[in-house]
Amino acid sequence: MLLPAGALAVPAPRWLDSMTPTPVVPPPVPLPAGALRTLATSPVNVTSIAYDLTLDPTTGAASGTVTVELGSPTVAITGLLLYMDPGLAVTAASSSTGGATTSVDDAWGYRYVSVSLAQPAPSGSAASVTIDFSGTLACPDQQGRQSCSMQQELSYALQGSALPGVYDQFQVGGFNAWPAERALTLRTPVGVSAVASGELTSESTEAGMLVRKWTTPGYASAGGYLVVLGQLETSPIAGGSLPSSVVYAKSMPNFTAKMGSWMGSILPFVDAQAGAPLPYPQLSVVKLPAGQGFPGTAGHGITLLSESYGGYGDAYFEETLAHEHAHQWWGVLVSPSDVGVTRLLTEGLATQTQVHYAARLLDGDARERFLSRRLREHQMLLRYHTNPAELPALVVASPQLAPADSVGHTVWAYIKSSATLEHLRAAIGDAAYAELLVKYAAKCQMAACATADFTAVAEQVSGESLTAFMSQWVYATNYPELRLSFSEQPAAEGVEVTLQVSGAEGLEVPLALLVTLETGEVLRRRVTLPKTGEAVSFQVPSAVRSVRPSARHDAVIWSRSAQDGDVDFDGEVDGFDLLYCARTVGMNTGLYQEGGEGLWQMNLDFDPRCDGVFDGQMTTADLGGIFAAFGSLREPKP
Amino acid sequence: MRRCFATLLCGALALATLGCSQDDPPKQAAGPRQDFVADSPVGGPALSLRLSSKSATSLTLQIVGSGIAETSGVAYRLSYDAAVLSYSAQRVGAGFSAVGDTVAAAKESRPGLLVGAVGVQGLGTLKAQDVVLAEVDFALPGKGQTRVDFVPGRSAALDAQSAPLPGVSLLGGSLTVR
Numbered sequence: 136m137l138l139p140a141g142a143l144a145v146p147a148p149r150w151l152d153s154m155t156p157t158p159v160v161p162p163p164v165p166l167p168a169g170a171l172r173t174l175a176t177s178p179v180n181v182t183s184i185a186y187d188l189t190l191d192p193t194t195g196a197a198s199g200t201v202t203v204e205l206g207s208p209t210v211a212i213t214g215l216l217l218y219m220d221p222g223l224a225v226t227a228a229s230s231s232t233g234g235a236t237t238s239v240d241d242a243w244g245y246r247y248v249s250v251s252l253a254q255p256a257p258s259g260s261a262a263s264v265t266i267d268f269s270g271t272l273a274c275p276d277q278q279g280r281q282s283c284s285m286q287q288e289l290s291y292a293l294q295g296s297a298l299p300g301v302y303d304q305f306q307v308g309g310f311n312a313w314p315a316e317r318a319l320t321l322r323t324p325v326g327v328s329a330v331a332s333g334e335l336t337s338e339s340t341e342a343g344m345l346v347r348k349w350t351t352p353g354y355a356s357a358g359g360y361l362v363v364l365g366q367l368e369t370s371p372i373a374g375g376s377l378p379s380s381v382v383y384a385k386s387m388p389n390f391t392a393k394m395g396s397w398m399g400s401i402l403p404f405v406d407a408q409a410g411a412p413l414p415y416p417q418l419s420v421v422k423l424p425a426g427q428g429f430p431g432t433a434g435h436g437i438t439l440l441s442e443s444y445g446g447y448g449d450a451y452f453e454e455t456l457a458h459e460h461a462h463q464w465w466g467v468l469v470s471p472s473d474v475g476v477t478r479l480l481t482e483g484l485a486t487q488t489q490v491h492y493a494a495r496l497l498d499g500d501a502r503e504r505f506l507s508r509r510l511r512e513h514q515m516l517l518r519y520h521t522n523p524a525e526l527p528a529l530v531v532a533s534p535q536l537a538p539a540d541s542v543g544h545t546v547w548a549y550i551k552s553s554a555t556l557e558h559l560r561a562a563i564g565d566a567a568y569a570e571l572l573v574k575y576a577a578k579c580q581m582a583a584c585a586t587a588d589f590t591a592v593a594e595q596v597s598g599e600s601l602t603a604f605m606s607q608w609v610y611a612t613n614y615p616e617l618r619l620s621f622s623e624q625p626a627a628e629g630v631e632v633t634l635q636v637s638g639a640e641g642l643e644v645p646l647a648l649l650v651t652l653e654t655g656e657v658l659r660r661r662v663t664l665p666k667t668g669e670a671v672s673f674q675v676p677s678a679v680r681s682v683r684p685s686a687r688h689d690a691v692i693w694s695r696s697a698q699d700g701d702v703d704f705d706g707e708v709d710g711f712d713l714l715y716c717a718r719t720v721g722m723n724t725g726l727y728q729e730g731g732e733g734l735w736q737m738n739l740d741f742d743p744r745c746d747g748v749f750d751g752q753m754t755t756a757d758l759g760g761i762f763a764a765f766g767s768l769r770e771p772k773p
Numbered sequence: 774m775r776r777c778f779a780t781l782l783c784g785a786l787a788l789a790t791l792g793c794s795q796d797d798p799p800k801q802a803a804g805p806r807q808d809f810v811a812d813s814p815v816g817g818p819a820l821s822l823r824l825s826s827k828s829a830t831s832l833t834l835q836i837v838g839s840g841i842a843e844t845s846g847v848a849y850r851l852s853y854d855a856a857v858l859s860y861s862a863q864r865v866g867a868g869f870s871a872v873g874d875t876v877a878a879a880k881e882s883r884p885g886l887l888v889g890a891v892g893v894q895g896l897g898t899l900k901a902q903d904v905v906l907a908e909v910d911f912a913l914p915g916k917g918q919t920r921v922d923f924v925p926g927r928s929a930a931l932d933a934q935s936a937p938l939p940g941v942s943l944l945g946g947s948l949t950v951r
Contacts, residue, residue: 711890714848714890717895718846718895718934720874720895766888
């Protein structure tokens with residue numbers, strides 16, 4: 136058995152309270168070795184998938200045909216596997232090579248249909264397989280989500296429901312399998328509105344039915360493939376680079392105006408990030424009603440998000456919409472072929488995008504402070520709510536090794552991925568990272584790329600080898616606990632600062648440093664700590680008050696001052712350290728706190744550096760280390 | 774009543790007029806005489822030192838906040854001549870105590886350099902309009918003159934997020950022990 140198609144999405148609301156898992160593939164059945172192989176490893180090419188679907192959203196009655204064109208230069212084509220709604224039955228099967236037989240197996244809320252060709256298509260030839268189906272959509276719960284929902288106001292059908300998903304005979308399929316062109320002909324009763332992934336090519340009335348046709352170019356994509364239909368209204372979005380509109384259930388206009396306004400900022404932000412406008416004739420942004428089966432996804436020309444996120448405040452809703460829309464690039468148009476074993480460049484990039492979108496109006500120190508605080512969510516989720524030692528590397532050897540539990544998967548796919556990308560961004564600098572995203576998008580748009588291609592572009596733009604970085608933090612897990620101290624010596628032009636660091640031996644650690652001079656000016660310096668643990672030096676114009684790593688590294692690099700009790704990295708323990716931590720007494724790292732922020736409603740003022748006992752609770756006991764060392768000062772400057 | 778007593782005492786001992794110009798003038802016992810002359814106010818928010826009391830062997834300086842709309846604490850360093858002053862003890866001023874739980878620490882890290890802090894524990898702020906934030910007791914090891922100054926960059930009133938409030942003047946004073 137195989138996994139149904141995955142979807143790009145956002146973390147599901149209230150992951151621990153509800154049964155809604157993270158919006159990637161449902162918890163897997165044990166996969167045979169080699170399952171979910173990537174584009175590069177499948178010997179089969181699926182070149183097109185065409186649906187002709189008649190659907191009445193008021194009843195869920197569905198009937199249709201899916202035609203799959205496929206072939207292989209090296210192997211004979213013997214069959215394929217479909218997965219669909221369990222309310223649908225196969226009524227006929229045929230192939231261009233003769234007949235076809237089917238067998239059915241129901242599992243995990245899906246109907247799996249194995250199709251065997253009576254006559255295999257020889258290698259080097261092409262085959263066409265056509266399956267007819269009909270029935271009434273059951274839209275069952277599928278491990279906490281639904282591939283379809285038939286409701287009067289707004290219905291949807293994802294791939295795997297009324298739009299059967301496809302695996303080839305080698306169990307390669309789901310998302311990102313092959314660059315198959317897709318076509319959808321949808322027939323609905325008159326009066327039913329519809330939007331779908333793909334580009335709308337025609338709309339007509341035939342035999343008393345509304346007939347709409349969409350096509351999607353052939354490129355490997357992790358994007359969702361779906362149709363939304365019902366009593367829909369549209370509201371145009373101003374300010375984008377392409378015609379765009381918010382689509383919503385006519386009777387549920389709440390949030391629509393806000394979403395339209397936000398998209399007016401999100402569209403240009405994401406365009407700028409990718410360095411290009413979206414290559415669609417138009418874009419639909421669908422507001423899903425709360426609690427309607429899945430929280431959101433993105434596909435070719437369509438972005439969907441549940442209004443459930445409105446429950447976390449407008450600011451968080453807006454940045455979550457930025458996340459989902461960022462998937463237009465990071466998952467839909469640029470889709471790493473190794474997405475079966477990593478979410479670094481899909482969920483990781485989308486989560487990083489949402490954070491930087493939230494910070495878009497800030498610059499300089501204010502931006503650094505905002506990011507430092509915002510990224511505490513990442514730090515706390517990694518360090519207090521999961522066991523960092525148990526979370527696998529960001530690229531795993533096989534899909535089965537990715538965390539299957541809801542919390543673990545979310546932290547791995549979204550939080551650890553984006554925290555590591557932020558570590559990279561801080562390490563190579565914002566300007567180089569921005570160039571990286573533009574060049575990566577240009578190189579990999581609608582192309583067969585993988586994580587290695589991203590790395591190659593990153594090395595090109597930064598001019599630095601990232602071999603160590605990738606091996607230490609992407610293909611393996613490391614959370615070095617650095618202890619930093621610094622000293623100063625007069626230099627020919629200013630002051631030479633020597634940074635001594637312990638705790639990183641054996642690792643090559645790039646760090647963005649914030650160097651605060653005694654004048655109050657904050658300078659930025661980038662250094663790379665060598666594996667040998669040797670000190671590194673750099674020059675600044677005048678005497679230094681503090682040297683600290685950018686907090687944007689914090690979720691991955693657990694850095695502290697070598698001086699116990701010194702939380703502001705000036706090498707001294709004084710009132711600034713004490714009062715900073717005293718303010719947080721009474722705070723904790725718990726989820727869903729009253730007054731908390733973001734999806735998990737955490738207290739982002741909690742600073743783990745103050746948590747001396749490291750139990751996620753700030754009490755006066757945590758101040759003990761500061762009191763014990765209070766008044767410890769560095770040697771007077773020369 | 775206390776103020777009246779102090780005023781009478783001040784006049785009787787004919788202390789320097791500047792030292793007596795405060796609202797709560799110092800007490801003076803027989804023996805060495807100390808004159809503390811606070812820096813003149815410059816307008817706007819300020820942290821300043823004010824003589825609270827003195828004896829033959831000690832004196833108490835108050836750290837006073839003025840014109841500060843909202844502060845959660847004061848981190849400070851005071852520099853002085855160790856031959857004239859020596860730190861003894863610190864107490865949280867009534868202003869912070871009224872807000873809730875407080876936190877305080879002080880240590881003479883080096884002779885002539887006091888590192889200290891007073892403030893609110895947990896969330897809470899104080900409007901400091903001529904409010905005593907801390908009281909610091911010093912011993913007087915010897916005679917002489919010294920400036921008593923907040924160390925710039927290492928002394929600040931902190932805002933609700935524990936960040937230094939900008940634009941707060943730091944006003945020390947001059948002490949003479951004869």
